Amino acid sequence: MAANSLEDIFGTLRRHPDVEAPNLQAWDATDKLLLEAAAGRVGPDSSLAVIGDRYGALTLGALGFLGVRRVRVHEDLITGERALRNNASALGLAGFEQLPLGEELLAGAETVLLQLPRTLAELEEIAGAVARYAALDVLLLAGGRIKHMSLAMNAVLERHFQNVQPQLARQKSRLIVAGGAGRASAVEHSAVEHPALEHLAELDLDVAAHGAVFAGAKLDIGTRFLLTFLPAMPSARHAIDLGCGSGILAAMYARQNPGARVTATDRSAAAVASALGTARANGLADRITTLQDDAMSTLPAASADLVLLNPPFHLGASVHAGAGIKLFEAAARVLAPGGELWTVFNRHLQYLPALERLVGPTTVKGSNPKFTVAVSTKRA
Structure with a gap:
């Protein structure tokens, strides 16, 4: 059973070894929105993958607040990877595995939590990987700050998922819920070379x-x-x-x-x-x-x-x-x-x-x- 409140977890998070300053924090309202949305959908034995977790808010929230036993996580920045490990140690939480974007990260994943990236090209690469490797009935919960989101993000997700539903905004953040991964579409779009x-x-x-x-x-x-x-x-x-x-x-x-x-x-x-x-x-x-x-x-x-x-x-x-x-x-x-x-x-x-x-x-x-x-x- 989950033992930590989100306030306890978020209050402990630090950005180190990334730059720290009074106007920079290690979590935002999108992290909270994603975890609250996942609360009724995942349990201790859920197959959960996290992508774009900047300093560990989503991963440690899944472990400590949602009570998930194992989380696979991908963070592009090495500073984010190290911050997650530092924060996990401070909170006494374990059970996550840091992996590259690809099959090992996503194979069989039933739920994916995603902090939306800033570029459509990165979202295209992530969405293609989720649709290709995750479970057929995968649920993708993607969130971002409204000022950094665009309708074009919906279009990218619609190329890889049958159902894409933007949610109402809250605290200047918004979620997009996507499901029904189209395997044919995923294979077609994954044929695009990366890089x-x-x-x-x-x-x-x-x-x-x-x-x-x-x-x-x-x-x-x-x-x-x-x-x-x-x-x-x-x-x-x-x-x-x-x-x-x-x-x-x-x-x-x-x-x-x-x-x-x-x-x-x-x-x-x-x-x-x-x-x-x-x-x-x-x-x-x-x-x-x-x-x-x-x-x-x-x-x-x-x-x-x-x-x-x-x-x-x-x-x-x-x-x-x-x-x-x-x-x-x-x-x-x-x-x-x-x-x-x-x-x-x-x-x-x-x-x-x-x-x-x-x-x-x-x-x-x-x-x-x-x-x-x-x-x-x-x-x-």
């Missing part, structure tokens, strides 16, 4: 991208601007594409510098898989190593000569400088003395003093109406 592969003519580069990757297989404008400085970047023995996304920076640097060893790293499993796909598609897999990690935490200090960084300025739905600062600190640790951090960032962000303080002497290499490119040299 998607597109050719970027302006770079003459094939780019692989899973649905969860920022900018997909496109070239985002910050990376485009940073790449204009590629000829000025030093030839490094070991270069790192930090926050690699689909691996465009890693691939272009490796192509320009055939003697360099390049590491493409990101906290997102989808990004790392995409970067590997990009490396393979362009014949660069022998020189690019991919690594899922939280801000290079497993890389040795002073082990790189060059770090390339297009940092995020959002943490989930919040604009927050903490994500960039954390990556600057990481670059300072991993760079050898005299090594360089090349960063592109939105001009309105006041990152230059932080780069100077955390890494070393910093010079603006160029700017346009939207972005600044700076190079910081690690102090000896």
Whole structure:
């Protein structure tokens, strides 16, 4: 029988090792709505899968509030995986298994709880996997904040499920209930390759991208601007594409510098898989190593000569400088003395003093109406 109230569980949750701040919390109203909706539908022996559980609210709520004995969970971000384990330890809860998106996660699942992703491409990939691998009578409870939802999400789900029913909004969140997985439709749509592969003519580069990757297989404008400085970047023995996304920076640097060893790293499993796909598609897999990690935490200090960084300025739905600062600190640790951090960032962000303080002497290499490119040299 469940022993914890949702208030007890949510009150214990922390975001660590992700950035923590007074305006950032480890759960939202959608988590509560999903768990309350599941309360009358699942029991101790239910086959339950959870997708997109950012810090463990859904998984630990299922274990501690709903009384489910075993939960299979997929979180794309390694920070979310680690936060779930930390929070489970704090609450004394066990019984979950962390798995990649796919058959092992979803085989036989009777109920799936989903925090809706921000992109339709990611939702397409998730819905296809649920419809293909879960039980025939699976019930998908998908929820999100209203401001991030669109009617197009219904259309995506309708391609994979026979019944899609949006629910009434509550506390600025809304659920979509989907069921009746159409196996024929699932097989048809799963024939779409994941990751998607597109050719970027302006770079003459094939780019692989899973649905969860920022900018997909496109070239985002910050990376485009940073790449204009590629000829000025030093030839490094070991270069790192930090926050690699689909691996465009890693691939272009490796192509320009055939003697360099390049590491493409990101906290997102989808990004790392995409970067590997990009490396393979362009014949660069022998020189690019991919690594899922939280801000290079497993890389040795002073082990790189060059770090390339297009940092995020959002943490989930919040604009927050903490994500960039954390990556600057990481670059300072991993760079050898005299090594360089090349960063592109939105001009309105006041990152230059932080780069100077955390890494070393910093010079603006160029700017346009939207972005600044700076190079910081690690102090000896």
